[in-house]
Amino acid sequence: MNIFRLAGDMTHLASVLVLLLKIHTIKSCAGVSLRTQELYAIVFATRYLDIFTSFVSVYNTFMKLVFLGSSFSIVWYMRYHKAVHRTYDREQDTFRHWFLVLPCLVLALLIHEKFTFLEVLWTFSLYLEAVAILPQLVLLQRTRNIDNLTGQYIFLLGGYRGLYILNWIYRYFTEPHFVHWITWIAGLVQTLLYADFFYYYFLRFIGGRGVE
Amino acid sequence: SSLSNSKDEL
Numbered sequence A: 001m002n003i004f005r006l007a008g009d010m011t012h013l014a015s016v017l018v019l020l021l022k023i024h025t026i027k028s029c030a031g032v033s034l035r036t037q038e039l040y041a042i043v044f045a046t047r048y049l050d051i052f053t054s055f056v057s058v059y060n061t062f063m064k065l066v067f068l069g070s071s072f073s074i075v076w077y078m079r080y081h082k083a084v085h086r087t088y089d090r091e092q093d094t095f096r097h098w099f100l101v102l103p104c105l106v107l108a109l110l111i112h113e114k115f116t117f118l119e120v121l122w123t124f125s126l127y128l129e130a131v132a133i134l135p136q137l138v139l140l141q142r143t144r145n146i147d148n149l150t151g152q153y154i155f156l157l158g159g160y161r162g163l164y165i166l167n168w169i170y171r172y173f174t175e176p177h178f179v180h181w182i183t184w185i186a187g188l189v190q191t192l193l194y195a196d197f198f199y200y201y202f203l204r205f206i207g208g209r210g211v212e
Numbered sequence B: 001s002s003l004s005n006s007k008d009e010l
Helices: A003-025 A034-047 A058-080 A082-086 A098-110 A117-131 A134-142 A148-174 A181-192 A195-207 B002-006
Strands: none
Touching (some): A003 A058, A003 A148, A034 A058, A034 A098, A034 A117, A034 A134, A117 A181, A134 A148
16 A cells, blocks of 8 residues: 555545535535446446455455445435435436446457456456546536536546556556556546546636636 | 456555
């Protein structure tokens, strides 16, 4: 564990807590894409399949349970909780996210580190996470400006993988044989997809306006 | 092997 990875995990945890705070306290999911949340639930379900078979640390298992529990409960809230579901913008959240799942699965079957069931699904979760934010970014463009909590959620979600990139650089130089091109490229693509969001997000900070 | 050091991340 290094400070970049810890900062990344804490940023990721913060993004989840901000979203849960918004949905649970003000019972609103306005501006939040249910489709991105569904993709993230699939990402965690396929990435943490080894949660019961390979124990890394208490921290690792605890965080996996937090991410699994929060992603599925956010999907549940947005789909079935009456008050929250009413604030869901169904007409605008129309990105065909299932069209993202199949190509990621095919790519994972073609490009992976080991051809085993767990490894292919784990690789699939990396590819899917890289594009999982697309429905949210499309919804963002359609709803024009969003409330601060949603903006902070997206900012933190985009930042966590950027911190992981610093972690990979650190580990590459400090650990021999630490080379994982698939993880690195997927993480880089994922972070680059946030580029224009980060640009407008920082403009907001400078200008002090809402996120346009 | 990859199990050693890339599965210890979230």
